[in-house]
Amino acid sequence: MTATAMLDLKQRLARLNESERRAAAAYLLRLKRESAAGRRETSRLMREMDAGKKTRLNDFLKRQSHA
Numbered sequence: 001m002t003a004t005a006m007l008d009l010k011q012r013l014a015r016l017n018e019s020e021r022r023a024a025a026a027y028l029l030r031l032k033r034e035s036a037a038g039r040r041e042t043s044r045l046m047r048e049m050d051a052g053k054k055t056r057l058n059d060f061l062k063r064q065s066h067a
Helices: 003-014 018-034 036-050 057-066
Strands: none
Touching: 018 036
16 A cells, blocks of 8 residues: 555545444454454454463553553
8 A cells, every 4th residue: 555545545434434444444353354364363462462471451451551
């Protein structure tokens, strides 16, 4: 994608209302999950969780608020 096309896409996304943005975000997340790289990432995260590497939601939210 050219820089001009990317800029146009970003500008169009910025003009969407909240529900349209949510729908676009859900679509992009679905594309990521369905890709080979997305499936590999999900598998990696699941292996880490199976190995005991987990984070409580409260801890995650605290870290995010300090970022």
